[in-house]
Amino acid sequence: MAAQLRLTRRDLKAMALSLPGALFLLFFLFLPLVTIVIYSFWRSENYTMIADWNLDNYITLLTTRTYLTFIFRSLVMSLSVSFICLVYSWPVAYFIARYGGRYRLILVLLTAAPFFTGIILRVTAMQQILGPIGVLNMFLTNMGLAPLKLLMYTNYATALGLVYLWIPFMVLAIYLSLLTFDFKLLDAAMINGAGPLRAFIEVTWPLNWIGTCIGLALVFIPTFAATITPKFLGGVNGALYGNILAHQFGATGTWALGSAMGVVLFAISSLFVYIIFKTVNLNRAGYTGKLDGE
Amino acid sequence: MSESKKQCHCNRDGSAGTGLTRRTILKKGALGAAVLATASMGPWVRTSQAARLELRWLGWEHYNVKKLTSEFEKKYNCKVSAGFFDGNSECYNKLRAGGVKDFDLFMADGFWPRLYFKQGLSQATDYTKLPNIKGCFPSFLPPNYMLLQEENGTSMVAAPNCWGGYGFSYNKDKIAREDAETINCLFNPKFKGHLSTSARFEENIALAGILACYRMGTINKPRPDGKPFNPYVLTDQELEECKKLLIRQKPLLVTRWNDEDTLERLFRAQVVWASPEWSGIYRRIEFDRLDGKSKLNFAHCLKPREGGLGWVDTWGITAGVKDSEKLELCHKWINFRLKKENMVYVAKEIGWAPTVDVRDMLPERYVRTLFLNQTDAIKDLYQFDAPSSPEKWERVWSEVEAA
Missing domain, CATH: 3.40.190.10 (Periplasmic binding protein-like II)
Structure with a gap:
């Protein structure tokens, strides 16, 4: 038994290498999460946390129409934004990976160019484009056309803003997946009679599904928790779950309810990641037959 | 043997030809390190008198x-x-x-x-x-x-x-004075699509509270706490009225502004005609008019008819x-x-x-x-305060936002 537990030098090395990551997760994910979970079972009164253990915050959240509305709004927003990012990013990533040649790195960096600035700046820039006096509507009104009310402080404007914010993540995830994909497999499929569409559906898509899943998770989760974009672009009907959550910790000081909202947010995000990664077939995804150096 | 060892040692640390021994190197090194450490601590070490x-x-x-x-x-x-x-x-x-x-x-x-x-x-x-x-x-x-x-x-x-108020700035060419100098202006369907308020939930509820209590006639009646009327201390019934008002107001608003720059741009483009603000935007627009840089004609109402907020x-x-x-x-x-x-x-x-x-x-x-x-107007303005029950106010605001 003792012999079975003996650690080899390689095991120790692996443990040492994983230690920084484990400590990071412990201090910056697990411990704050535990604190939030504890607070979520307390109650707040006049900006004070009271350690009065109860389930009221969760009952309020999950049974009150008001908060369910925010969850539903954010869910619809996250799914829509993820879908739009997916549809837009695949051709971009495919083009860069397959035809980018020696400019691939530059092209990928270009898609991330908006990240060279801060989020506030990017959202403000979107406001300058989409708002009632934004570039787009000014152009339309100068042309004698009616302004696009659809893009003036609406949920559509928020969706557009969020797509613009998170597209680089999706492009990058799919691009990295396509980098290890052997495009010769497509030739094989074509030789065997598959058309381009069928080759894509039966070869490219499933073999890069894991990259797509990572992209979806990277877009869905921050969209669900979004606060700044809906705050500046969403208008009077644009408050999302993240906004209300942030409100609890800021102006209203209702930290206990806010903590419960945080736990629910974490649960929904985890559930999404779990569902999406259940669809990954590890026997296929990620293995393309391409060897290192080929 | 010992000679060769010594020779070897001296050669290895390179001190034979220069007259340096390991001891002197260590001594000088320690001294150098102490000087360096003292110098590097310089900006932080001061005599107590100069602190x-x-x-x-x-x-x-x-x-x-x-x-x-x-x-x-x-x-x-x-x-x-x-x-x-x-x-x-x-x-x-x-x-x-x-x-x-x-x-x-x-x-x-x-x-x-x-x-x-x-x-x-x-x-x-x-x-x-x-x-x-x-x-x-x-x-x-x-x-x-x-x-x-x-x-x-x-x-x-x-x-x-x-000091200041949280009155209304309004475009005089679009809204008549009698329509503007009342809180009702912010809830007036006549100005649909040309109104705005800040995103501050306390002041939105408090302003609606003044109007609601004015209409309900409770503003001048004795209050449950025995104190003078304070729009931050509202009864459940008054809060319910506020909620209804704020929900009805939503379709009338262009947006709830988060920063003054946004409101100023909307004012200057004449998209928004009236909004509560601290009067800074009104002043800038008015100065531009006085300097001939703008033809916009704005006014600021410090205290609306029903009562206003101040700080x-x-x-x-x-x-x-x-x-x-x-x-x-x-x-x-x-x-x-x-x-x-x-x-x-x-x-x-x-x-x-x-x-x-x-x-x-x-x-x-x-x-x-x-x-x-x-x-002197300050004594007639209801002063900014903490909501009497942040939990109830949070619920009202969330319901307004979700509606």
């Missing part, structure tokens, strides 16, 4: 005036640093969460300084150490303005800084200041900010109305648009 005190304040970012800060630092050989918040409740939360140890001074308005004092978060301000307070308008000092004095006590809980920004000293030297410095800072020349600078550069009478030092346009001839 600079650090004054840390927590307030609204716009009051962080670099020119004034550096003047004060030079004059009193100290360092001033600042932390910021967006609203009183955020400051309150910060101070409660240990901020009294991190900050020496705080800013607050309305009823908040009293609350801080009552809860032991702040300490008394000694007005005898503030010679410049004599320049303040009487409207902002007891017995005219009592919120700077401890409730049922004599201690002064803070010193005044700037007096103050400086208070946190309970964390124990050291007498630091306490002295805190008073010097407040006194320095109350100096007439500094108040003029704040009025002109930052755009807030001073509580110090600087009318003789300001051009007429500033006196008029900062309402410095109407300081």
Whole structure:
């Protein structure tokens, strides 16, 4: 038994290498999460946390129409934004990976160019484009056309803003997946009679599904928790779950309810990641037959 | 053998030809390291006599005036640093969460300084150490303005800084005066698609509360708490009315603005015709009109017909200041900010109305648009306060947002 537990030098090395990551997760994910979970079972009164253990915050959240509305709004927003990012990013990533040649790195960096600035700046820039006096509507009104009310402080404007914010993540995830994909497999499929569409559906898509899943998770989760974009672009009907959550910790000081909202947010995000990664077939995804150096 | 060993040793550390031994290298190395360490510690090591005190304040970012800060630092050989918040409740939360140890001074308005004092978060301000307070308008000092004095006590809980209202700025070419100078303006379907409010939930509910209570006739009736009417202390029935009003208001609004720049752009483009604001935007537009840069014709209503909101920004000293030297410095800072020349600078550069009478030092346009001839109006404005029940107000606001 003792012999079975003996650690080899390689095991120790692996443990040492994983230690920084484990400590990071412990201090910056697990411990704050535990604190939030504890607070979520307390109650707040006049900006004070009271350690009065109860389930009221969760009952309020999950049974009150008001908060369910925010969850539903954010869910619809996250799914829509993820879908739009997916549809837009695949051709971009495919083009860069397959035809980018020696400019691939530059092209990928270009898609991330908006990240060279801060989020506030990017959202403000979107406001300058989409708002009632934004570039787009000014152009339309100068042309004698009616302004696009659809893009003036609406949920559509928020969706557009969020797509613009998170597209680089999706492009990058799919691009990295396509980098290890052997495009010769497509030739094989074509030789065997598959058309381009069928080759894509039966070869490219499933073999890069894991990259797509990572992209979806990277877009869905921050969209669900979004606060700044809906705050500046969403208008009077644009408050999302993240906004209300942030409100609890800021102006209203209702930290206990806010903590419960945080736990629910974490649960929904985890559930999404779990569902999406259940669809990954590890026997296929990620293995393309391409060897290192080929 | 030993000779060769010695030879070998000397050659290895390279000291044979130079006369250096390992011992001398270690000695010189240690000496060098000590010199380096001392030199590198230089900026942090000072004699106690030369130590600079650090004054840390927590307030609204716009009051962080670099020119004034550096003047004060030079004059009193100290360092001033600042932390910021967006609203009183955020400051309150910060101070409660240990901020009294991190900050020496705080800013607050309305009823908040009293609350801080009552809860032991702040300490008394000694007005005898503030010679410049004599320049303040009487409207902002007891017995005219009592919120700077401890409730049922004599201690002064803070010193005044700037003041103002939360009235309506409106486009005179679009909205007639009789329609504009009422809270009902913000709920008037006639102006659908041309109204806006800030995103501050407390002030949205409070303004709707004044209108709701005015309509319900409860504004002048005895209140359940026995105190005069305060739009931040509403009954459940009044809150319900507020909620209905705010939900009905939503389709009328262009947006709820988060920053003044957004509202100013919307005003200037004439997309928004009326919105509550602190009058800074109105002043800028009015100055542009006076300078011939704009044809926009705006007005600001300080107190709507049903009643309005107002505030007096103050400086208070946190309970964390124990050291007498630091306490002295805190008073010097407040006194320095109350100096007439500094108040003029704040009025002109930052755009807030001073509580110090600087009318003789300001051009007429500033006196008029900062309402410095109407300081008595402050007693008729309901002062900013903490919601009586943040939990109930949160629920009302969430229901409005979800509707």
